Amino acid sequence: MSNPFQIPEQEQHELDQLGAELRDAMPEVSLSEDFHEHLAAKIENSWSIRSAFQNNRMIRMAAGLLVMTLAAAPVAAWVGIWPQQKKNPPAIGFEIPEEVNVDESGGALGDSEDNQVTGPNDEFEAVEWSPQRRVALERYNRLVTAVASYELHGQDMELARFEGFSDQSAWASASEESLWLEFARRCAQADLSPLSAELVARCTLMLAAPLDRNASKQQRAAYAAWAWLLEGEQAKAADLQMNWPSAPFLTQN
């Protein structure tokens, strides 16, 4: 039984013969005399960036490096600028931020004699300032000043790693070194949160005793820093020309 899809042998032979005839019927084709000349010119002009990329691995590698370098420059610049953009230095002012709670029911603070402080501008209505409020504002502004000073002269990341004490009662026995690191941490992290009563008490206690002549560098730094922050210009050891980080607030003592 024959396969219906099978081409009959006789017809296949005829078609093969027809194909051969068709080939023979095609006129012979030859190239023109100037064909090679034009071809050579085209090949010479065919060099292109695309073909160079396709055929030369070194060019591909060089181009890759160039692209990576070009891409890295803006990224590096952005990465360098980014942290600075994030920082928004707090402003020194005459209003205590809401997050700084002032206990105005407390007793006298320091040697304040004048409980009636007016604003700097006569055009403003005179406002009564409690001693607690005034001291809190002064300390807040000094902390802002310290943060700004650290921005300009500090940037010692080792100091910024100090995390303070989660348990505020631990400040009661904190060393001068810890006090100094806490001060530096606040500056480095721009931490303007209220000073805890335990921390202020420990610093006050430290400042109550005269600085030992043989005190270490960090003891001196802690003494000077907290004296300036808590007492401001009244602190003899204060040095507004803060010299971060080697000897901040250090005086001749």
Place this chain on the structure above:
Amino acid sequence: MSPSSDDLLTRFAAGDPAAFDELVASLGPRLKGYFLRQGAQSSTAEDLVQNVFVRLLQNASRYQASGRLDAFCLRIARNLWIDHRRRGGRVFSSEEAFDRADPRPGPVQEADSGDRAVHLRSALDHLDADTRELLELAVLQQLPYREVSVILEIPVGTVKSRVYYSLRKLREQLHNLGPQEDLS
């Protein structure tokens, strides 16, 4: 086409410029015939053939030697021809194209002399473009069906059956064109 075309390209890639000349001499006329039968003017056909060789050089590193460099070149040629058509390039009938390419006696004179070759060319010219292209690759260029299927992107079995029906169609066209000797 001899399988040695691959060797010629390999020799050229290895730094033998004479091998490229041999390659051009071997493939050039065949490619020009392809373009003329597709309907390219003679000068256009040569221009396109030159472009095939330029492309061949640019892609030489990517060519996997398989013994069918002619199929590779015809694939390039087909793509170039498609691009040419898309750009609005002028297309002649293959008879016209050959007349312009070759100062041999014209088709009228040859037909008057009862030349069967003229009838065959005329019959081919009356077929549709797809059928002509299939016969061009499978019959005139004598590429294996497998290579034709790759170029035309159709299965090998389809190529085989289409070639059969295309040749039958050509034979019918030949009969329709006028009185002549029977094939059988």
